[in-house]
Amino acid sequence: MRTGRKRLSGRSQACPVDERRRGRAIMSTATKLLCLRPADPIRLETRRTAMPRPGKGEVLVRVEATSVNPIDVKRARGYGQRLLSHKGAGKFPLVLGNDFAGEIVSVGAGVSPWRPGDRVMGLVPTGRKGGAHATHLTVDARLVRTAVDGVASAALAAFPYTFTTLWLALRGAGINEGNAKAQKVLVHGASGGLGQLALQILAAWGASVTAICSTANIELCRNLGATAVWDRTRCRLQELPEHFDAGLNFGAWEDEATLIGRLRHGALGYVTAVHPLLGNIDRGGLLAGAWRSRLDWRRMQSLANAKGARYRWIIFQPDEGALDMLHHFLARGALTLSVGVSVSIDNADLAFEHVANHKQGRAILLPMGALSS
The missing domain is CATH 3.40.50.720 (NAD(P)-binding Rossmann-like Domain)
Incomplete structure (x- = not known):
């Protein structure tokens, strides 16, 4: 297996390295969860990639939590591939996921009022850039909202999609x-x-x-x-x-x-x-x-x-008004969605199985857990 790739097996495949060098590598790279091809059972793999950079009007987010929705399981099995391919979103291997909660790392040109260090939640559209199942992602700043104080990222990530x-x-x-x-x-x-x-x-x-x-x-x-x-x-x-x-x-x-x-x-x-x-x-x-x-x-x-x-x-598409209302309801403590399982993306197959088997509670991925493996 080539360096930078890891099959989901629950065990680290990395060799021991100098911790300082490893730390620098972590800061300069991101990790994505790839769905390799449409299949049942679902085929997943983590892969290190270059750290993305925010373009004009975008922010770079360090993802603390992202959800696995039923549509992710269906797409991993090939559902919707023909139509989504016309949007550039159906070609495998692909990164799934639409929800995220985390912290802004950097901002692109023309972005206001976001600043590095801001805690946020938001949505990633289904499209060519890939989804939210990653340690870092760039996203249109208009699809980001302030995280609600006192609500953990794993809970916030269950809501946007x-x-x-x-x-x-x-x-x-x-x-x-x-x-x-x-x-x-x-x-x-x-x-x-x-x-x-x-x-x-x-x-x-x-x-x-x-x-x-x-x-x-x-x-x-x-x-x-x-x-x-x-x-x-x-x-x-x-x-x-x-x-x-x-x-x-x-x-x-x-x-x-x-x-x-x-x-x-x-x-x-x-x-x-x-x-x-x-x-x-x-x-x-x-x-x-x-x-x-x-x-x-x-x-x-x-x-x-x-x-x-x-x-x-109804066909899902990001909606700024919906995100505003979500923040409104969450700030009032007026919504709840229980979380059934939270795992690192190294163990993402457990989250996908949870959703595929229609178990109660949301399935949450904790991407930053990949950095410790």
Whole structure:
């Protein structure tokens, strides 16, 4: 194995070296977690690279924590590769991850008000530059926010991607703080990260939320603010009443038509984050997959139109307004997402397995742990 690369085995592969020389090497290099190729089981490797430098409008962040989201596991297995390749983000080996929390090391030209030493959190777009699973990364300063005092980096890193996706979903469904009070909202997949945040925010806004989850997660959903819980393992979704003002599907595309049917006439809107766009393109290619997706979308839109509701598919993209609201909620102590596992990127396979096996709690990588191995 060549110097600078390490297979994930849980043991250091480095030879003893002079500590002063090793320290200088660490300061001049970064470590990235690479997904080598689309495969199941997932193939990961850490690799030393030159320390990145911030360009105009960018900051260099020393990453203290970053999360492994379900989309990272799916992408590591090849999901979305055909479409994302057109954005320069689907070519393997690739660096996954979108969330980070850490400390600014340096700033590029035109950056204000950030300074080296500032503790921050933020988002990395899905694109050519790679993701957040690294010890250091450069990121657009507009996608960085001040870390909330008293909240550990491992906790902060669980939020940006999931909260941003949820915020886009709420906006797509037409739900906001001003109109949510007493609205009946149906949340499918309520025990996942998106669902948990939805329950907390909607409850804080005064909405009446029905959470769809499994028997094992009923108490969790109630504790997070659900007004009612529908046990999907014991009750058919078709038995839900048709009185909901809005619907959020974070669970399964196969339930889409049934859930839209639970809306009342004159409902606000319905949003899904589990649409088949990327999967259709993976299976059929760009043109055929896009056409298949258009047919799927139009079929569901017609069902929503019959209820008088707006209909949206959500695709993640960084949103500055969402990051502002995330900081607002966290500063108030109004959000929680439990962390199930925190590991060094040298043991990242444990974090990916945690997510792949749908275990409770977020999976967090601690990239700076790589410097001690």
